[in-house]
Amino acid sequence: MRQDWFAQARFGMFVHFGLYSAAARHEWVQSYERLDDLDYRQYFEHFDPDLFDAAALARTAKRAGMGYVVLTTKHHDGFCLWDSALTDFTSVHAAGRDIVREYVDALRAEGLKVGLYHSLIDWHHPHFTVDWNHPRRDDENAHELNRGRDMAVYREYLHGQVRELLTEYGEIDYLFFDFTYPEAKDGWAGKGPEDWDAEGLLALCRELQPGMLVNDRLGIPGDFVTPEQYQPTSPLERDGVPVPWEACQTMNGSWGYHRDNTDQKSATLLAQMLVDSVSMDGNMLLNIGPDGRGAIAPRDAATLDEIGEWMRLHRAAVIGAGHAPFTPPREGVYTRRGDRLYLSLFTWPLGVVHLPGLADKVSYARLLNDGSWLRTSVSDPEQQADLMTPAGQAEGTLSVHLPVRRPDVLIPVVELTLTGE
Numbered sequence: 280m281r282q283d284w285f286a287q288a289r290f291g292m293f294v295h296f297g298l299y300s301a302a303a304r305h306e307w308v309q310s311y312e313r314l315d316d317l318d319y320r321q322y323f324e325h326f327d328p329d330l331f332d333a334a335a336l337a338r339t340a341k342r343a344g345m346g347y348v349v350l351t352t353k354h355h356d357g358f359c360l361w362d363s364a365l366t367d368f369t370s371v372h373a374a375g376r377d378i379v380r381e382y383v384d385a386l387r388a389e390g391l392k393v394g395l396y397h398s399l400i401d402w403h404h405p406h407f408t409v410d411w412n413h414p415r416r417d418d419e420n421a422h423e424l425n426r427g428r429d430m431a432v433y434r435e436y437l438h439g440q441v442r443e444l445l446t447e448y449g450e451i452d453y454l455f456f457d458f459t460y461p462e463a464k465d466g467w468a469g470k471g472p473e474d475w476d477a478e479g480l481l482a483l484c485r486e487l488q489p490g491m492l493v494n495d496r497l498g499i500p501g502d503f504v505t506p507e508q509y510q511p512t513s514p515l516e517r518d519g520v521p522v523p524w525e526a527c528q529t530m531n532g533s534w535g536y537h538r539d540n541t542d543q544k545s546a547t548l549l550a551q552m553l554v555d556s557v558s559m560d561g562n563m564l565l566n567i568g569p570d571g572r573g574a575i576a577p578r579d580a581a582t583l584d585e586i587g588e589w590m591r592l593h594r595a596a597v598i599g600a601g602h603a604p605f606t607p608p609r610e611g612v613y614t615r616r617g618d619r620l621y622l623s624l625f626t627w628p629l630g631v632v633h634l635p636g637l638a639d640k641v642s643y644a645r646l647l648n649d650g651s652w653l654r655t656s657v658s659d660p661e662q663q664a665d666l667m668t669p670a671g672q673a674e675g676t677l678s679v680h681l682p683v684r685r686p687d688v689l690i691p692v693v694e695l696t697l698t699g700e
């Protein structure tokens with residue numbers, strides 16, 4: 280199946296890089312601040328990615344335990360990071376660099392899967408009609424702007440650029456289209472699958488890269504779904520069939536570099552979100568927004584280092600793991616890989632953690648960070664609680680005895696070896 284490597288990898292890196300990285304105040308700055316082409320032009324004129332180092336980026340992703348990376352080839356502002364023959368609004372024209380080429384080569388060298396993000400929206404293209412997301416929606420006589428704009432012309436451009444990306448850069452493993460908003464708002468139309476010719480675009484993907492995963496944001500079903508900045512609380516399904524999913528998450532709420540944003544999530548929270556995703560059979564795509572020079576921001580690098588150190592010891596609980604059909608204790612979540620059940624403990628209990636239903640299912644228990652054996656016991660359900668003695672646990676509960684001191688890792692993980700059925 281197309282999705283096999285994806286389900287195996289579980290953890291990927293999203294990279295949002297473009298002209299907005301230099302604006303340094305959110306990748307939607309052009310729309311948020313209603314900037315016209317001229318206002319925005321200065322970021323093109325001064326685009327200087329001298330510290331964008333694709334090899335370093337690939338190594339960073341790998342060290343963090345990620346199996347794939349997804350780079351913005353073009354975001355909503357229309358600026359292209361590859362050598363497109365269909366426009367001059369590219370990194371090659373701005374700075375003499377085909378960033379996509381550098382990126383693809385670097386990922387392959389590290390053995391990482393190659394993912395591309397491509398915006399369906401394009402605020403630079405003269406035929407992309409103004410709608411309720413467009414930077415010029417509040418212009419005087421804004422509706423007049425659409426006279427003479429022809430989405431059919433844009434559509435051809437969109438398909439042509441996707442064709443370039445899928446023919447000139449070798450094998451592509453993953454494509455994230457973004458995004459569809461069919462509902463009308465504020466007197467403006469939205470944009471739906473027919474605006475992109477979603478069926479035709481998906482067919483083009485299948486033809487040019489038959490093994491490539493395509494996401495669901497064309498507005499028609501794809502190979503996986505993409506919850507954005509929230510965590511699903513159960514495995515996802517459609518018509519009773521499990522659906523592969525990937526939660527995309529930011530470091531601080533912004534995808535593009537946002538210098539003054541201080542909502543940085545802790546490495547612990549992000550690691551929890553990762554195992555939580557895996558526990559629900561999902562992936563997590565964690566974003567970084569390189570800065571105006573293309574460097575990974577120090578605060579992001581530090582977070583990735585911490586996650587990488589945790590992954591070095593705990594990758595078995597994440598990579599190749601998935602949902603386990605047991606009810607976890609209130610202190611954490613379960614992930615499972617083959618005959619191993621992993622209990623990631625988000626809070627550290629006093630002395631013992633009780634695992635309902637596992638009394639006769641576990642042959643060995645240990646802490647994953649240092650491989651230290653953990654004593655287990657099954658208490659007598661008949662035993663009555665009094666003030667001095669704890670109550671017996673429900674029948675079938677396994678108690679795992681823990682040291683008083685919590686191991687000094689982002690999330691302690693108990694590894695349980697399951698006995699054969």
Ligand code: GLC
Binds near residue numbers: 457458527
């Ligand atoms: C969105 C946003 C965007 C971001 C993306 C990531 O739909 O428009 O800025 O690139 O989601 O999932």
